[in-house]
Amino acid sequence: MLYMNSDILRRLxxxxxxxxxxxxxxxxxxxxEKQSAELESLSSAIDTENVERMVHxxxxxxxxxxxxxxxNFxxxxxxxxxxxxxxxxWQVPRLVE
Amino acid sequence: MAKYETVIGLEVHIELATNSKIFCSCSAKFGGEQNDHVCPACCGMPGMLPVVNKRVVDLGMTAGMMLNCDINRVTTFDKKSYYYPDLPAAYQTTQWFAPVAVNGKVRIETSKGEKFIRIKQIHMEEDAGKLVHDDWTDTTLVDFNRTSVPLIEIVSQPDLNSAEEVVAYLEQLRSLLRFAKVSECRMEQGSMRCDVNLSVRPEGSDKLGVRTEMKNMNSISAIERAIAYETARHIDAIENGTEELVQETRRWDDIKGMSFAMRNKETAGDYRYFPDPNVMPVCIDDEWFERIKKSLPELPSVKKDRYIDELGLSEYDADILTQSRALCDCFEEAYAVSGLVKESANWIISNCMNVLNRKQLTADMLNIDGKALGKLILLVADGKVGHANAKKILEAMFDEDIDPEAYANENGYIVSNDTGKIEGVIRAVVAADPKSVADYKGGKEKALMALFGKCMKELKGNCDPQVLRELLIKIINE
Incomplete structure (x- = not known):
């Protein structure tokens, strides 16, 4: 299940x-919520047991x-x-950290 | 009072010795006019694609091998989210999921003996640009010259327990990486930077305390001071409850001798690393791997032992020479040409170092031709050039590419065997200084040296001292 709620959204x-x-x-x-449901249906439909993680x-x-x-420029x-x-x-608005 | 143990892990950023940037062909040279070393790629223009600099991967692998790491034969780049105008793309391209090197170790020696510091990983990444805050216009000015300059970050495990160990570790890193020509590792120019992750726990405990990260130390002695301060601050907080320790990034102020909170420490999740879709994986094939492995230099410690055991140098001499790859290379070339071990070492340790000091250069910046130095040493050993003139020739070798013998000929530095000429000079000097002659005859040995010096000056040093001395005594006694 994709993990998203209002707390995480605020943090993001x-x-x-x-x-x-x-x-x-x-x-x-x-x-x-909609995406999660679709992904969930994918992961239950495809068997990924013993499949190596992709590098890219x-x-x-x-x-x-x-x-x-x-x-060149x-x-x-x-x-x-x-x-x-x-x-x-380049001149940008003042940044204070 | 309970005893405490300091636990320290280091993140060391090293600027790689490349000509161009990591993902574009702009110059990586230090300095330059603001925004002169930039292109659409490194100033973050939309649609620009990065192309990896092969030399960066070479040097990343070299560093990994020097620090006994495993090399990831498929290594990938990732994006690290970062909202600050010194990286205009709003992310840093770095390595998270498959860094170039992992699981290494570095041997250090301190007053407590030998210890191994484990290396978690070495990853390749781009540097950020420079921000200048302009009070007059109340704006921030951005210079992208440093943006995308290639770096490696060496992440240690929390295996260090004192400032002494940290210093030994940093000096060992610097020595190994300079030897392998990965970087100049000059802290004062920012080509070696260090973040200190520190926590304190009661001795014997296996639970780590609250960790803080300190930045902005630009010398090894500043790092020592910062560790001492931060350790005391942590212990004070634990013992006396003076403040609540929180996980955060702190800035070291070396003038005030204090650290200050900068921001709450982000966790890895906050950076939202994800594979960079614009840079495909780099695959290091056997040929590439072997090429780098073969290019590794002999380690300084191995070299030092060889100089002592096989060449018969003193430990002191071997120690000085092996502090720098440039000194070793020059010594080995000079020795190969001259066949004279001790003389080759002496010329570098005393004469070359003198010139370097006078020119305010470091040992790593010794760039004279070792073979030419070997020839010069032979000219002196064969009595063809006097010591004083040989030093002048050495001086010239620092400024231009010269053949010592040709240069000696051109400048009249070759020792003259023309006894007629020498006798003529001696007679003139003796005639002009009857007092010294009388003093010598009266038993004052020093008077002879005065006459000898005057003759040598007239002859511009181009005379075998032994021949001059004998002729001088003969003529005085005539």
């Missing part, structure tokens, strides 16, 4: 820095590149779409 909102309205919360919980969902391996420096190009910049920095 905090971690993701999101604020859902009451009606959105109800929608999300309903969504998970894609049956392919990565390609690697050599350790060579290539400069200038700072100006990269910052062209930035809302705010200052002295070559």
């Amino acid at each position: 909102q905090k971690l993701n820095q999101l604020k859902l309205t009451d009606s959105e919360e109800r929608d999300v919980l309903a969504f998970f 969902v894609m049956p392919i391996l990565t390609v690697v590149r050599e350790d060579v420096v290539v400069k 200038t700072r100006e190009e990269l910052q062209a779409g930035a809302p705010e910049t200052m002295d070559g920095y």
Whole structure:
């Protein structure tokens, strides 16, 4: 059974820095409830006994590149779409931790 | 008062010695103008895909093998959720489910003897960028140059019980990884960083106490101070109830000599690790594995024993040389060319170290050609170049690639066997300083040295001292 309740949902909102309205919360919980039921039906229908855990969902391996420096972009190009910049920095609202 | 035991586990971040970043081709070089080493991938633009730098995997495996780990032949990358603008994708690409190396051990030695510290895992990951808080505009400025610079994190088991053991462990890690050229491991530049997980429990108890994690120590001595402070704080809280200990991350302030709470410690679940769908698994085949295994250097401790037992160096000399791979490499090359063990060791330990100190460089930064040093040592041993001039040649070797003999010829440093010229110089010096001549004849041995020095200066050091001395005495006594 997929584990979701209003406490976990609140914790996730905090971690993701999101604020859902009451009606959105109800929608999300309903969504998970439906998904859980569907997944539950899958897991009871498929026998996974003695099946090794997958390392990755894609049956392919990565390609690697050599350790060579290539400069393809200038700072100006990269910052062209930035809302705010200052002295070559991206500028964001002040963060206090 | 009950006795307490401190239980410490370390997370050590090591910046890898690569040219480019872990998932893109931007430069990984330290410094640079802000946001000059960036591209759409490392500044988190949507749709960009990471491509793994092979050298990062090479160095991750090398570190694993140096620390006696098992290498995961299929190793995968995972996303760690992280909401802070120094990592613009809002996650860090790291390894959680199948890190490159697991189950290692490191041998340390302290005043209490030998001990093995178990390594839980070594994982490869990307570094975060730099944030500058600007008071004038009341905003935060972001520099992504460090974002995606490759790191490994070495996670130990909680096997350490004192600051002394922690220092021995860190020094051992640094020595092994520098030897294998995995990293420069320079704490002052941030290429080696350490988080200390510490708890305290009554001696004999097998239950761990409340654990705190300390960050922001940028030297080994700061780590020692932080451990002493935090241990005392924990004991005080347990004994006197001065405060309630909670699991949290704390920041060490070395100037105040205190630690401060930063945030409640996240648990692994809070990071919501999940396999990164953008990076496929890395499969280390036999050929790759063997290539790295063959590239491993001889361990410093093995080298030291060999220098003492086979080459006959003193323990003191062997100890100094094996503190740095660069010194060992230079010594071995110089010895191979010159065949002179003691002289090769001496030239490195005294003359080369002097130059390094003067230039404010560390032993690891010794970059002269060992073979050329061997040739220089032979020139001195054969009496072709005097000591003073040999030191000048060595100095030049630090600045440019030179052949010592050719350089000595060009600069007139080759010892002259032209006795006619030497005699001419001696006669001139003797004629100009009758007082010293008279003093010597009167029994003052020091006067001879004064004359000898003047002659040597005139000859610019290019004279066999023995020949000069004999001729000088002969001419004075004529």
